[in-house]
Amino acid sequence: xxxxxxxxxxxDAMNMxxxxxxxxxxxxxxxxxxxxxxxxxxxxxxxxxxEFPVAEDMQMGFCIGLSLLGYIPVxxxxxxxxxxxxxxxxxxxxxxxxxxxxxxxxxGVIIRTRVGAKxxxxxxxxxxxxxxxxxxxxxxxxxxxxxxxxxxxxATYSGALDRAERGYSSVVVEAM
Amino acid sequence: xxxxxxxxxxxxxxxEKEIEAVFLAGKIRAPVHFSGGNEQQLIDIFSDIKPxxxxxxxxxxxxxxxxxxxxxxxxRQEIIQGRSMYVHSKEHRFLTSSIAGGILPIGLGxxxxxxxxxxxxxxxxxxxxMTARMGILHECLSxxxxxxxxxxxxxxxxxxxxxxxxxxxxxxxxxASVHEGRLKTIxxxxxYYRYERTMPHxxxxxxxxxxxxxxx
Numbered sequence: 149x150x151x152x153x154x155x156x157x158x159x160d161a162m163n164m165x166x167x168x169x170x171x172x173x174x175x176x177x178x179x180x181x182x183x184x185x186x187x188x189x190x191x192x193x194x195x196x197x198x199e200f201p202v203a204e205d206m207q208m209g210f211c212i213g214l215s216l217l218g219y220i221p222v223x224x225x226x227x228x229x230x231x232x233x234x235x236x237x238x239x240x241x242x243x244x245x246x247x248x249x250x251x252x253x254x255x256g257v258i259i260r261t262r263v264g265a266k267x268x269x270x271x272x273x274x275x276x277x278x279x280x281x282x283x284x285x286x287x288x289x290x291x292x293x294x295x296x297x298x299x300x301x302x303a304t305y306s307g308a309l310d311r312a313e314r315g316y317s318s319v320v321v322e323a324m
Numbered sequence: 325x326x327x328x329x330x331x332x333x334x335x336x337x338x339x340e341k342e343i344e345a346v347f348l349a350g351k352i353r354a355p356v357h358f359s360g361g362n363e364q365q366l367i368d369i370f371s372d373i374k375p376x377x378x379x380x381x382x383x384x385x386x387x388x389x390x391x392x393x394x395x396x397x398x399x400r401q402e403i404i405q406g407r408s409m410y411v412h413s414k415e416h417r418f419l420t421s422s423i424a425g426g427i428l429p430i431g432l433g434x435x436x437x438x439x440x441x442x443x444x445x446x447x448x449x450x451x452x453x454m455t456a457r458m459g460i461l462h463e464c465l466s467x468x469x470x471x472x473x474x475x476x477x478x479x480x481x482x483x484x485x486x487x488x489x490x491x492x493x494x495x496x497x498x499x500a501s502v503h504e505g506r507l508k509t510i511x512x513x514x515x516y517y518r519y520e521r522t523m524p525h526x527x528x529x530x531x532x533x534x535x536x537x538x539x540x
Contacts, residue, residue, distance in 0.1 A: 203463045206429040210467075213433020216419075217441065240423045241430065249412035253419065 157298035158188035158322070161305040165222055165258070166192040168309065174198045174211055175224030175260075183226035185262060185322075204230055208237035208259075212245070215255040220312045225261040228321065229277050235286075242317050243290045254315025258308045262322035280321055294321040325375035328393050333363035336387055339396060340523070343386070343403055347527070350534045354406030357384035360522035362480060366391055369478060369515065378417040378434050378447045380427035383409040385420045388450055392418050417445075424485075425451065425460040428477070432464045435475040446474045454485030457494055468513050477514050482521040 165171050173192055177183035179199035189197065200207050204225065211221035225231040231238070238259070245253045264276035284292050291311065293304050301322075308318035340358050347356050370391040373379065381388040386408070389399055393416050402411060409422045421427045431449040438445050455461055456479045468475040483490055523529070 201463075201467070203467070206432065206460060206463045206467065209426070209429020210433035210436065213430040213435070214437050215433075216430070217434060217437035219437060219440075236423060236426065237429060241421060241426055248410045248422075249414075249419070250407075252412040252414040 155187055157301040159191060161301045162188045162222075163191040164302060165305055165309055166196050168220060170218060170220045171222060171309075172196055172198060172214060172219050173222045173224060174200050174207060174214075175226070176200060176202060176230075177226060178224055184265075185224055185226045185260065204233035205235075205237050208234040208257075209241060211257045212237060212242050212255045215257050215312075216253055220256055220258065220309065222258045222260055225259070227264045227275055228261050228279055229264065229274050231259070231261045231319075232279065238290070238319075239286045243287050246289055246315075255317060256312030256315045257317040258305070258312050259317070259319040260322070261319065278321070278323060280323075283319065290317045290319060292319045292321065294323045296323055298324060326393070328370060328373065328375050328391065331363075331367060331390060333367065336363045336366075336390065339390060339400075340386060343400065344528045346404055348530060348532055350532050352404055352406060352408070353534070354408060355383075355526050356403060356408040356528075357526050358523040358528065359384055359387040361482070362517070362519040362521075363387065365480075365517040365519060369517075373448055374445070376417070376443075376445045378419070378431070378438075378445065380431045380434075380447065380449045381411075381418070381420045382424075382427070382450065382452070383420070383422040385411045385418075385450075389413070389416075389418055392416050394418060425455045425458045427451070428455075428460050428464040431475055431477075432468055432473065435468060435473040436471070438474055439471075446476065448476050448478060450478045450480060452485060453479060453481040453483060453490045454488075454493075455479075456481070457490065465513050475513060479514060479516045481516065481518045483518075484521070484525070486525045 173189060173196055177186045178189060178197045208223060211223040214221045242255055242257055245255055263278040264271050266276050280292055280294055295301055295304050304320055308320055311318050340360060344358060346352055366387050375393060379388055379392045389411050390396060394413050411420050412418065427449050431447045435447040461477065465477060
């Protein structure tokens with residue numbers, strides 16, 4: 149029952165995001181099932197989904213490029229452990245482009261990731277890490293928000309969308 | 325958009341020489357990566373680039389910026405103010421990164437967006453020979469080619485990465501033949517040229533005396 153509530157809250161949040169025509173969902177298991185992040189996208193139109201190859205840093209940079217031409221990418225990494233592979237584009241580019249360019253570029257990207265569950269199955273040290281604190285210490289402009297309960301999902305993603313529309317990026321960590 | 329300006333090799337060299345004099349006078353408090361030795365190659369390449377196109381470059385971007393239409397007076401001021409490594413112009417669709425390979429996936433995303441919007445513009449990414457061996461280049465080219473995207477990567481091969489011989493680090497002693505034999509023909513998304521750089525990796529090859537900050 150609790151799992152269903154969580155899914156419903158995230159699904160509502162993803163549906164809310166997809167109601168904005170500029171929003172595009174990019175990542176692994178966005179079109180095809182296989183990760184826990186997939187099911188919440190059930191209500192997202194196929195036209196707003198891009199199934200991406202496993203190329204984490206390229207995916208982040210790709211989303212930056214999309215955002216510079218008016219799209220609002222929701223850049224999905226099914227586990228926080230995978231987001232670590234995108235640190236160059238996330239820390240050196242997405243976070244620094246505004247200051248490096250004196251606000252010429254204002255990329256607004258929403259990064260969606262989750263901390264892998266340890267119950268009922270423990271996926272071990274490469275699939276269950278939460279690097280939120282370390283990530284926060286590396287950012288100048290990107291905001292990190294963790295969701296610890298279902299009722300935070302909609303408001304958190306609404307806030308991330310608002311920031312993206314103003315040219316600021318957010319990392320939303322689903323840690324429920 | 326206005327058509328792109330035309331430069332002669334001498335005009336490009338003169339721009340850098342003027343900046344070099346300011347740098348050697350200790351007036352620029354940031355690294356400057358001067359261009360030099362590839363004037364004619366770039367003039368030829370930019371004859372195919374339209375004003376509406378996007379040009380993405382690196383920490384060594386002065387020539388690219390000038391040829392893309394960035395105002396030389398504005399550029400000179402940016403460099404003097406310490407932003408040689410961070411030349412960006414939204415008006416001229418000119419973006420740089422000072423991280424090797426950093427522009428490539430951003431260029432890929434721009435190319436995807438242009439395609440989705442049915443715009444005829446093209447994305448040009450200028451990289452060095454070390455970046456040409458990086459995984460990110462091969463990922464981006466694979467995606468661009470697989471999806472038929474309007475993206476071209478221009479490999480500017482001077483055989484060196486800072487002062488490290490690129491080919492030697494990868495186990496090949498002749499970087500030029502490796503690139504010309506392999507990369508030049510790998511697919512239509514790559515342009516390649518070889519040149520001998522006339523300036524050091526960074527700076528002008530001379531010690532510069534800076535006045536201590538805060539002392540009169």
